[in-house]
Amino acid sequence: MFCNQCEQTAKGQACTKIGVCGKTEEVDLLQDLLVYALQGLSEVANEGRKVGVEDKEADVFTCEALFSTLTNVNFDPERIKDYIFKAVELRDRLKEKVKAAGGKTDFSGPAAFVPAQSMEELIKQGDEVELRPEKAKDQDIFSLKLTTLYGLKGVAAYAYHAQELGQEDTKVYAFMHEAMANLTRDDLSLNDWVGIALKVGEINLRTMELLDAAHTSTFGHPEPTPVPLGHKKGKAILVSGHDLKDLEALLKQTEGKGIYVYTHGEMLPAHGYPGLKKKYPHLYGHYGTAWQNQTKEFADFPGPIVMTTNCLVPPKETYKDRVFTLGPVGFPGVKHLKELDFTPVIQMAESMEGFTEDKEGKTVLTGFARNAVLSVADKVIEAVKGGAVKHFFLVGGCDGAKPVRNYYTEFVEKVPQDCIILTLACGKFRFFDKDLGDIGGIPRLLDIGQCNDAYSAVQIALALAKAFNVDVNELPLSLIVSWYEQKAVAILLSLLYLGIKNIRLGPSLPAFITPNVLNFLVENYQIKPISTPDEDIKACLGG
Incomplete structure (x- = not known):
């Protein structure tokens, strides 16, 4: 191979x-x-x-x-x-x-x-x-x-x-x-x-x-929404992946059955959609973190697990019999649902004890997609013009298992207090539950959504550039991108198509990029690998 x-x-x-x-x-x-x-x-x-x-x-x-x-x-x-x-x-x-x-x-x-x-x-x-x-x-x-x-x-x-x-x-x-x-x-x-x-x-x-x-x-435009990280006593189903249609079908079929549905991984932003969270209150909270931690997190979840898209890790025998796949997802010996009929999932949830007690936990905010951010664009612009906000950092992309990815946690922790951090995709799980405070009522950490929502991030950047009458590359905005798989490749190519420069990419550069192709990207787009959080923050803020 x-x-x-x-x-x-x-x-x-x-x-x-x-x-x-x-x-x-x-x-x-x-x-x-x-x-x-x-x-x-x-x-x-x-x-x-x-x-x-x-x-x-x-x-x-x-x-x-x-x-x-x-x-x-x-x-x-x-x-x-x-x-x-x-x-x-x-x-x-x-x-x-x-x-x-x-x-x-x-x-x-x-x-x-x-x-x-x-x-x-x-x-x-x-x-x-x-x-x-x-x-x-x-x-x-x-x-x-x-x-x-x-x-x-x-x-x-x-x-x-x-x-x-x-x-x-x-x-x-x-x-x-x-x-x-x-x-x-x-x-x-x-x-x-x-x-x-x-x-x-x-x-x-x-x-x-x-x-x-x-x-x-x-499902409506996402709205800023607090999402509990704890759980409720009772029967439970966990949904991971990205597919909101699959999630909606499960929520419909579990109405009135006394089963709480929890999101995992990139499903977290689903809570921001009014057509999901407000319509189905048994969509309770978020369980776990990013995809690479699922072998431990899934083993401890007291109910069936539904994988709707990519991010499946080969399941361990301790919970393999509780995993269900949908659509293009598959693994030998794992039950696959050919249609959006969740009867086997619901029956399994009903047969299991679920969580035995309530557990209070932190809450995190999601739902800051383009409509939510641009609805307060006047406040953001005023904060920039008045000097309250000095810089924006988009820190997001895919997460992964390498220890060096702690770079992104440290980076966010070290960003100055007068800067706002936009994030999206599962890279945010390196820091999604940190309390970074706010600037004039604007949260310093804004979760735009899934990797699928990169379009929102682009539209926010284009709208700010238009408001300040500058090119996107002239905005006080730095892109600190973590990549893992092929959706990230497509998004990176979209950013290059838009002419966006000075992207810092990590934790390592793609193995399929030859030195000559890399030189082309450096010369034409000033793309560069991440170094250390201190050095990169200093460079982004102009030295």
Whole structure:
């Protein structure tokens, strides 16, 4: 195997025997074969668009299947095998439509790929098509191909969530198919690939806009909301991941049953949506922290656990029988819900004792998405002009297990009292429960939401730039970004597409970025690795 798509990849280079995430070589090669099959489907879809043929099922499937190859999503070889065969089935059906419309009829490469029937032979096919640096003619182009592919995986995840709630754009699907098909080409230059990678950022921005519209039109705009970290005596269900539609379905089905529903990880911001928290008061509080701590936290939770999207860690036997997966998520031996019917989850919750007593705990604030922040923009602007607020720091992104990630905790603790900290995604769990006070009634720590809510952060920055009549890069704003997986790659490409500079990225730089590509990012965007909190804060504040 060769996998370098996440931040924790072995020795900062690549996982070659087993994934640090827990992914086996078997699963890795099957996922590579699935990507290859999706390249073939994408090539046929491209040809179809030339003759007016589109296939919505193929569009949506491409997103779901590609989403399943993200880090910590699907570890189940049988499920991935099914995706491979479905990709080929949709591709061949689309070929017939293209032929009938007078389009291309002769296909080769991934568009003509025939999957083997046995698992063993499928794995061999995956080994043959796996993207490895030794196969590449140009390492810098290979680096940008991987950057593009990993960015597309992030786009696929966001598009999948948006489509579930009725928001989609055919331009997103069209670009995904075009870019996926391009991955097999050897006739594109380095500059071509730079352009394609930045186009991923542009399309991702549009996709996050769709997801923002999906969430706010369905559940209302998030409102600042205190969320208890304790628990109530009684039966309990824990929901982790990102998918708000899945959470809503569970809340509907548990109404009046005396079961409290708790969020975990990136589900914390769900409490800020009036269409969830206010409508379903049994959505009680938040349990635990970030994804990498779930093996300990899940073992202690006295009820079933629902994993809605990425961030699944291979479950331990002590609680594996209490885990349920949804959508593209999967793990061998773990119960998978094919439809949004939570009956087995509810029955398990009812059969368990749950929490045996009330536990008071801290509360944390969430719900500071773009609508909430911009509704008090006049106060923020006045605080800046009056000197009460000197600087803004966006400290957010993905969390992970490396001890060096304590950098982000220390950074936030050392930020001067006249600065405001914006945060989003699970990186906030390094400091989300710290009392940082306020400036003139404005909390110093503002939780914008999930990684899915990066669009809100962008809109806040653009609105402030407009209010001060300056370029975004001239704002008293510094971005301190932690990355882990492919959604973060897509967001980073969106920031680069917007021309945002001076991003500090950590805890380490992507293994798939070659020195020449890194030099390009440094020269054109002044992107830089994190150093120490003291040094970085001093530099951000102008020395």
